[in-house]
Amino acid sequence: xxxxxxxxxxxxxxxxxxxxxxxxxxxxxxxxxxxxxxxxxxxxxxxxxxxxxxxxxxxxxxxxxxxxxxxxxxxxxxxxxxxxxxxxxxxxxxxxxxxxxxxxxxxxxxxxxxxxxxxxxxxxxxxxxxxxxxxxxxxxxxxxxxxxxxxxxxxxxxxxxxxxxxxxxxxxxxxxxxxxxxxxxxxxxxxxxxxxxxxxxxxxxxxxxxxxxxxxxxxxxxxxxxxxxxxxxxxxxxxxxxxxxxxxxxxxxxxxxxxxxxxxxxxxxxxxxxxxxxx
Numbered sequence: 158x159x160x161x162x163x164x165x166x167x168x169x170x171x172x173x174x175x176x177x178x179x180x181x182x183x184x185x186x187x188x189x190x191x192x193x194x195x196x197x198x199x200x201x202x203x204x205x206x207x208x209x210x211x212x213x214x215x216x217x218x219x220x221x222x223x224x225x226x227x228x229x230x231x232x233x234x235x236x237x238x239x240x241x242x243x244x245x246x247x248x249x250x251x252x253x254x255x256x257x258x259x260x261x262x263x264x265x266x267x268x269x270x271x272x273x274x275x276x277x278x279x280x281x282x283x284x285x286x287x288x289x290x291x292x293x294x295x296x297x298x299x300x301x302x303x304x305x306x307x308x309x310x311x312x313x314x315x316x317x318x319x320x321x322x323x324x325x326x327x328x329x330x331x332x333x334x335x336x337x338x339x340x341x342x343x344x345x346x347x348x349x350x351x352x353x354x355x356x357x358x359x360x361x362x363x364x365x366x367x368x369x370x371x372x373x374x375x376x377x378x379x380x381x382x383x384x385x386x387x388x389x390x391x392x393x394x395x396x397x398x399x400x401x402x403x404x405x406x407x408x409x410x411x412x413x414x415x416x417x418x419x420x421x422x423x424x425x426x427x428x429x430x431x432x433x434x435x436x
Contacts (some may be wrong), residue, residue: 160350160377161362164190167370168199174212177263178202182353182371185405190373191351192398193325195220195410196275197371199355200229205265212261216429217253218420219283219410221276221324224249224261225310227331227355227390229269235259236430239289248292248310250320254278256420256429257287272355272392280401280412282324286431292320304338305384307331312395315343330393332382334359339383342393350374350395352382357389 166187168180183197202208214234224231230244233251236258243249251259263269278285292310298317300307309319312328319329328348332340339360344350352361353371360383361372374380382391402412409420423429 158346158377159362160374160380162364162366163373163375165366165370165372167367173198174261175210177210177212178207180369182369188403188405191371192349192400193277193396194274194351194394195277195403195405196273197353198273199353199369200263200269200271200273201369202269203267205269208263208269209265211263214258214260215408216256216258216424217251217408218256218429219278220253221278222249222251222253223274223276223311223329224271225273225329225331225392226269226271229266229271230264231271232262232264233259233289233291234262235287235289237287237289241289241291243291243293246294246297246308248297248320250290250292250311252278252285252288252323254283254285254287255431256423258430270355272353274394275410276322276325276327276396277399277401277403277410278324279399283411283416285324290320296320302332302334302338302340305332305334305340307333307340325396325399328393328395332391332393334382334384334389334391336384336387339381341379341381343379344395346376346378347397348395349398350380350393352380353392353394355390355392357387358385359383359389359391360385361391
């Protein structure tokens with residue numbers, strides 16, 4: 158059965174961090190429908206003044222942040238001592254787990270284009286050790302499609318394997334289609350699947366979707382994605398629903414109010430990090 162559009166959310170322009178202009182697509186109001194994806198922010202600018210202020214050092218607990226920079230650069234630094242830059246098609250995958258502090262700098266470039274997802278952690282994994290991993294271009298397979306290509310950022314696609322998520326299965330594809338071209342993506346019926354139109358309009362499951370729009374798909378075994386009159390770049394994200402309580406405060410996402418309060422108490426007491434700050 159072909160999947161159809163169950164819900165769609167078009168992003169709105171806002172600011173975050175130290176004044177970074179971005180398009181916020183998913184957030185507090187979409188948690189239930191898009192489970193386990195908590196947040197989706199899209200970056201798209203040719204004006205460095207809109208983003209070079211970056212995101213100064215801040216805490217996270219209970220989630221994973223997955224940043225995909227298709228154009229431009231992002232430099233990560235964290236309390237584990239990691240310092241790393243991704244650029245032009247690469248991915249940063251940070252597991253906040255029990256607690257981490259990190260910052261993200263966005264150096265000036267010809268164009269900044271990308272997306273950050275917040276992927277929820279299951280209750281049993283909320284307090285796993287924090288970690289950081291970057292997926293560089295050498296690890297990302299580009300698969301030729303008829304009149305397009307698919308970049309396998311994570312998970313599997315028709316027997317080909319990319320970076321494997323440790324806590325939740327996640328198939329993450331960057332699909333490029335020439336104008337008027339289409340592709341059919343197969344998947345398991347039970348998966349929680351969403352699509353995001355990063356660039357250009359596209360028809361998803363028979364419905365025209367505007368650029369910078371996230372759509373949650375109904376259950377089914379496949380979906381057809383077709384570019385409009387211009388080339389389209391579409392992100393496909395597939396995982397499994399958690400169906401667990403979500404208590405979200407700022408950069409912390411837990412399962413109960415008590416857990417959330419403890420996280421903020423730990424911040425106040427200086428006991429948020431399980432290890433001594435290394436930066």
